[in-house]
Amino acid sequence: MTDQSYDLIVIGGGAIGLSTAWSAARRGWRTLVLEKYGVLNDDGSSAGASRQFRLQYAQEYMAELSLASQTFWAELQGYTQKTLIRQNGSLWFGDPDLDSQEGGIAAAEKVMDTLHIPYTKLTAAEIEARFPFRNLPKDYEGFFQASGGIIDLKATEEAALDAALASGFVDIHEWEPVTDMAESGTGVTVFTPEGRYHGARLAICAGAYVNDMLRPLGLSLGIDIWQMSSAYFALTAPASHLPTWFVFQNPSSSALFYGFPEVDWAHPGYARVATDFPDKILTDPSQRSFAPSPQSLKLDAQWVKDHMTGLDPTPRFTSTCLIALAKDASRELLLDYTPAWGSPHSNIVTYTAGWAGKYIPILGDMIVRMLSAPETELTYGDYTIPLDKFAIDWTQAQ
Ligand code: BEZ
Numbered sequence: 001m002t003d004q005s006y007d008l009i010v011i012g013g014g015a016i017g018l019s020t021a022w023s024a025a026r027r028g029w030r031t032l033v034l035e036k037y038g039v040l041n042d043d044g045s046s047a048g049a050s051r052q053f054r055l056q057y058a059q060e061y062m063a064e065l066s067l068a069s070q071t072f073w074a075e076l077q078g079y080t081q082k083t084l085i086r087q088n089g090s091l092w093f094g095d096p097d098l099d100s101q102e103g104g105i106a107a108a109e110k111v112m113d114t115l116h117i118p119y120t121k122l123t124a125a126e127i128e129a130r131f132p133f134r135n136l137p138k139d140y141e142g143f144f145q146a147s148g149g150i151i152d153l154k155a156t157e158e159a160a161l162d163a164a165l166a167s168g169f170v171d172i173h174e175w176e177p178v179t180d181m182a183e184s185g186t187g188v189t190v191f192t193p194e195g196r197y198h199g200a201r202l203a204i205c206a207g208a209y210v211n212d213m214l215r216p217l218g219l220s221l222g223i224d225i226w227q228m229s230s231a232y233f234a235l236t237a238p239a240s241h242l243p244t245w246f247v248f249q250n251p252s253s254s255a256l257f258y259g260f261p262e263v264d265w266a267h268p269g270y271a272r273v274a275t276d277f278p279d280k281i282l283t284d285p286s287q288r289s290f291a292p293s294p295q296s297l298k299l300d301a302q303w304v305k306d307h308m309t310g311l312d313p314t315p316r317f318t319s320t321c322l323i324a325l326a327k328d329a330s331r332e333l334l335l336d337y338t339p340a341w342g343s344p345h346s347n348i349v350t351y352t353a354g355w356a357g358k359y360i361p362i363l364g365d366m367i368v369r370m371l372s373a374p375e376t377e378l379t380y381g382d383y384t385i386p387l388d389k390f391a392i393d394w395t396q397a398q
Helices: 015-026 060-077 105-114 124-130 153-166 207-217 294-307 357-372
Strands: 002-011 031-034 050-053 090-094 120-123 141-145 149-152 170-173 180-184 187-192 195-204 223-234 244-248 257-259 270-275 280-282 316-326 333-337 348-354 377-380 383-386
Touching (some): 002 187, 015 153, 015 170, 050 244, 060 105, 060 153, 060 377, 060 383, 120 124, 195 357, 207 223, 207 348, 223 294, 270 294, 316 333, 348 357
Parallel strands (some): 031 170, 090 244, 316 348
Antiparallel strands (some): 050 149, 120 141
């Protein structure tokens, strides 16, 4: 049976776990990543081919985190010849006063003004003239922010994986589930069917599977796991100026959609359009279906038919993904120290929930900095990110 020691054990080999391993390796920490499936799998929050990158947020600290992440994206880009973010801009439009999970147009404009992030305000007519949308309600408004784009998710994970492995400091163990954990004198002992590993520090990056990993610590978190559907639609005209986009509409429970331009890494000849509402909200990933909800696909296709030009409205290459979200919608991400076995532990950090694709390379750094020394905020150049905004309400979790 294996019995080895590491400076850091990372549970979860998805995008954030791999980014954490890369960041730890840059500090020379001997790091073990334990992944219960294979890396680059589609079983959790890292499912699918693309994510949106955007700077605009309703909260200043989130926009600042996006700005700060750009340096980390540039560094990760150095590990691959594939383009990690295709910067074709981000278009937000719809009812300007509507608030949603993504924050709302007016609030994001205010933050961009404060942070001097450039953007162009657009009327419905201007949006239809510049981009392949049609029949928009006349009072819709929006903006185009040129730094936004489409993230090649699998290339990002591959780059983090390569960077971690190239360091020589990281071991990745796939198909090795964690079966138990125990406190030890100088850290945490993690048990798997292969043996046991001792980590001076522990990063729990298990996404939607977080509760499986908190249970051995005597904790259980109330998170919502959204099962979401998405589809691709065939281009019927030469690829048009489609940026990544998001439409805010009422009723927000079934009229939020987002989409992407055509990319060469996923179904060339098609563009992805997805619903930004859950098929269903799960309490455990085992409840997940890989078949999208027919109702979500119908709404998605109807939006394409009514409001997009140059796309055939038949949903193709449909899929579902899981995204863990905080029950308290004001928490954009859940990232915190972990009160394991009833007492505070600054050597155990849990990251679980949020729309975190755009933060992949910086989140690993945040986790590693938190594990290096107890922190209440993290400074990146001009930006100081308050960690209490991501705090987990552990009082509800025991
Ligand atoms: C985001 O940018 O955070 C996002 C985009 C589309 C769907 C959900 C989230």
